[in-house]
Amino acid sequence: MPRKTLDTAVIDLMQSIGVLLRRARAASGSHELSLTEAFVMGRLAKDGPATTADLARAEGMKPQSMGTTIAALEEMGMVERKPHPTDGRQVNIGLTAKGAAVRKSAKDAKQTWLMRAISQLEESERETLFKAGEIIKRLAEK
Amino acid sequence: MPRKTLDTAVIDLMQSIGVLLRRARAASGSHELSLTEAFVMGRLAKDGPATTADLARAEGMKPQSMGTTIAALEEMGMVERKPHPTDGRQVNIGLTAKGAAVRKSAKDAKQTWLMRAISQLEESERETLFKAGEIIKRLAEK
DNA sequence: TATTGTTATACTCTATAACTATA
DNA sequence: TATAGTTATAGAGTATAACAATA
Numbered sequence: 290m291p292r293k294t295l296d297t298a299v300i301d302l303m304q305s306i307g308v309l310l311r312r313a314r315a316a317s318g319s320h321e322l323s324l325t326e327a328f329v330m331g332r333l334a335k336d337g338p339a340t341t342a343d344l345a346r347a348e349g350m351k352p353q354s355m356g357t358t359i360a361a362l363e364e365m366g367m368v369e370r371k372p373h374p375t376d377g378r379q380v381n382i383g384l385t386a387k388g389a390a391v392r393k394s395a396k397d398a399k400q401t402w403l404m405r406a407i408s409q410l411e412e413s414e415r416e417t418l419f420k421a422g423e424i425i426k427r428l429a430e431k
Numbered sequence: 432m433p434r435k436t437l438d439t440a441v442i443d444l445m446q447s448i449g450v451l452l453r454r455a456r457a458a459s460g461s462h463e464l465s466l467t468e469a470f471v472m473g474r475l476a477k478d479g480p481a482t483t484a485d486l487a488r489a490e491g492m493k494p495q496s497m498g499t500t501i502a503a504l505e506e507m508g509m510v511e512r513k514p515h516p517t518d519g520r521q522v523n524i525g526l527t528a529k530g531a532a533v534r535k536s537a538k539d540a541k542q543t544w545l546m547r548a549i550s551q552l553e554e555s556e557r558e559t560l561f562k563a564g565e566i567i568k569r570l571a572e573k
Numbered sequence: 574t575a576t577t578g579t580t581a582t583a584c585t586c587t588a589t590a591a592c593t594a595t596a
Numbered sequence: 597t598a599t600a601g602t603t604a605t606a607g608a609g610t611a612t613a614a615c616a617a618t619a
Binding site: 306312331407418419421 | 444445562
Binding site: 456465467492493495496499500518519520521 | 611
């Protein structure tokens with residue numbers, strides 16, 4: 290396959306992703322989690338408590354913006370803040386029981402919408418997306 | 432590969448994409464095109480003039496939102512509106528000479544940022560992204 | 574009655590700037 | 597002096613609602 294075609298294809302990929310993200314957002318009602326909120330909860334569930342700065346770095350956001358996200362999740366009762374045992378500046382963010390339950394029950398409409406779409410794919414297509422995810426992750430981290 | 436792992440992987444993909452989009456946006460200065468604007472110009476360059484409604488449907492947006500995008504591009508001198516020859520309601524959106532030139536010269540910083548990132552990939556990785564693009568496009572169109 | 578488009582308004586997400594507190 | 601966090605403000609992008617014009 291010629292290189293130029295592939296370059297254009299990746300631009301097309303970004304455009305398709307834009308459409309997909311808009312659809313996913315539209316599918317989630319106002320009472321649901323945003324993509325960033327879902328990410329934060331997923332990370333907390335997987336790796337345990339983290340600081341605002343940690344989460345911001347992981348998601349490529351400014352700490353102030355992540356602070357806003359955390360505040361929204363806290364107001365929903367999904368996460369709680371606990372002071373760091375030794376460093377008085379830091380605050381550990383952790384999932385509440387409710388947050389863990391919501392995370393487990395997969396009530397996130399956005400994930401449900403995605404899961405529904407994904408369930409229609411063939412195994413080989415999922416694997417392609419899996420590989421693409423690793424590539425994009427590497428790109429995003431640079 | 433187990434199915435559960437792949438499902439999780441696709442969620443990870445979406446998260447990585449979120450980070451990538453934020454980086455791409457941050458890389459483009461305020462004088463540059465947004466992703467949606469770049470998409471619109473790409474489509475106009477490829478398929479010729481289109482109506483606001485056409486473009487909105489293609490991008491999964493509301494016509495009013497696309498109207499705002501078109502207005503921004505028009506103010507930049509990238510596109511121009513021409514009345515439809517027979518249907519008085521419709522307005523054809525087409526690239527101006529300036530718009531076509533900007534499109535050709537690849538001065539879009541976002542594309543440049545992406546191109547720089549993409550250029551570091553191996554050929555097989557580009558091909559994976561190409562395939563993923565087709566899969567995601569299909570998902571987004573459903 | 575349905576479709577195209579515009580204008581006005583509001584909401585979501587993230588950024589920048591300025592500040593406090595702790596190391 | 598550097599790091600963690602908060603609060604206030606602003607901007608981009610898109611949505612909803614209400615409207616006018618045309619089919």
